[in-house]
Amino acid sequence: MDQTAFWHPFANMAEVSANRLTITRGAGNYVYDDSGREYLDATASLWYANVGHGRPEIADAIASQAYKLACYSTFSDVTNEPAEELAHRIAARAPMSGAKIFFGSGGGDAIDTAAKLARRYFFEVGEQKRQIIVSRRDSYHGTHGFGTSMAGIAPNRVGYGDLIGDVALIDRDDPEDLARLAQSVGGDAIAAVFVEPVIGAGGVHLPVEGYLKRMREITTQIGALLVVDSVICGFGRLGEWFGPERFGVIPDMITFAKGITSGYIPLGGVVISASISEPFFSGTGAPFRHGPTYAGHPIACAAGLANLDILEDEGLISKGRDLEATLADALNTTLDSPIVTEVRAGLGLLGAVEIDQDYRSANPQALVQIQMAMRERGVLIRPLVSSLAVSPPLTINDAEIERIGSSFIEAIKSVSALS
Numbered sequence: 001m002d003q004t005a006f007w008h009p010f011a012n013m014a015e016v017s018a019n020r021l022t023i024t025r026g027a028g029n030y031v032y033d034d035s036g037r038e039y040l041d042a043t044a045s046l047w048y049a050n051v052g053h054g055r056p057e058i059a060d061a062i063a064s065q066a067y068k069l070a071c072y073s074t075f076s077d078v079t080n081e082p083a084e085e086l087a088h089r090i091a092a093r094a095p096m097s098g099a100k101i102f103f104g105s106g107g108g109d110a111i112d113t114a115a116k117l118a119r120r121y122f123f124e125v126g127e128q129k130r131q132i133i134v135s136r137r138d139s140y141h142g143t144h145g146f147g148t149s150m151a152g153i154a155p156n157r158v159g160y161g162d163l164i165g166d167v168a169l170i171d172r173d174d175p176e177d178l179a180r181l182a183q184s185v186g187g188d189a190i191a192a193v194f195v196e197p198v199i200g201a202g203g204v205h206l207p208v209e210g211y212l213k214r215m216r217e218i219t220t221q222i223g224a225l226l227v228v229d230s231v232i233c234g235f236g237r238l239g240e241w242f243g244p245e246r247f248g249v250i251p252d253m254i255t256f257a258k259g260i261t262s263g264y265i266p267l268g269g270v271v272i273s274a275s276i277s278e279p280f281f282s283g284t285g286a287p288f289r290h291g292p293t294y295a296g297h298p299i300a301c302a303a304g305l306a307n308l309d310i311l312e313d314e315g316l317i318s319k320g321r322d323l324e325a326t327l328a329d330a331l332n333t334t335l336d337s338p339i340v341t342e343v344r345a346g347l348g349l350l351g352a353v354e355i356d357q358d359y360r361s362a363n364p365q366a367l368v369q370i371q372m373a374m375r376e377r378g379v380l381i382r383p384l385v386s387s388l389a390v391s392p393p394l395t396i397n398d399a400e401i402e403r404i405g406s407s408f409i410e411a412i413k414s415v416s417a418l419s
Ligand SMILES: Cc1ncc(COP(=O)(O)O)c(C=O)c1O
Pocket: 046, 105, 106, 107, 108, 109, 111, 140, 141, 142, 143, 196, 200, 201, 229, 230, 231, 232, 257, 258, 268
């Protein structure tokens, strides 16, 4: 058996070790394997290839920054030009005015930063009692310390011993569950509430009407911070820069990653409102003793700048909204299948096809089988919880979206015919 030394994330290596897909090249909305087979990337890899693959502008920006200054620390008083410019451009597009940007290397970093900063902010302003970090069932906030402790996908917390304390889970869809939690623990004990505008990895769950607005109202009432986790939903996925703009909501912090560089190089960060940064920036200030070695990495920030240029020059940010109905229509065609019980789509360029529970119980491999049947048809999708998910690049066209729908129908037919 071919035993790889490469341990894949979120994989049972006993199962995948001998049978893996090696992607060697990407161009536009397509990637290619080591035998030259072409695949439509219907998930933009892990929700991040927003501008598509193989963009020379980003590759050139990375190379020229590497030749000029690959990296230098930004701890203490040292800075660099790409980090300054990217922070400025992100802050200028954020829904909160006077925002500050704290950089890291990805989404999990950003979550840890936001959770620590929430607690540290209240420490600075004399509200030390505010410690509780709240997240929703089915939410995903990465695999770092806080992200694991806050995981709304239960298996992601299992087997890691004692996790970070003072975290609480609330119902996925009912904002009043936050009000009930505040009543039972005391509103003045809650530091921050983390919310994905559209839940991604938990199975693509769209918010119920008025959800984010009501969460803003309740957090404001109890004096807790609202942190919108836009790691998936940012940079055009919902047709806006960050996502909460769609709901007319101004958060206290926004976490971002993925689409900031379209994945060409790892980068993430937190957008922080002026009132939260204030104790750290004004008067005698206070050091925030937190931050990874590569915060504000010049190459990553140069990639981010080139990616923002593409998003803006090609008008891609609005595509997440422009194409959402087309994607929903394409996925809805699968509802004719008796094993499809629901399609979740219509808000942003992402969606999921839910497979019948009884069918999955009788056929535990059903999701992977459908994924593989799609792969045979040259389309890459992802199994997520009890569904199959898509989130294509913002550069996808109508014909390619229709192909996702028609391949789904064929793949589901071919798999369900076997059982
Ligand atoms: C909503 C959300 N938050 C945080 C993360 C973690 O990001 P990363 O994998 O870059 O650490 C993810 C990753 O998919 C995510 O979907």
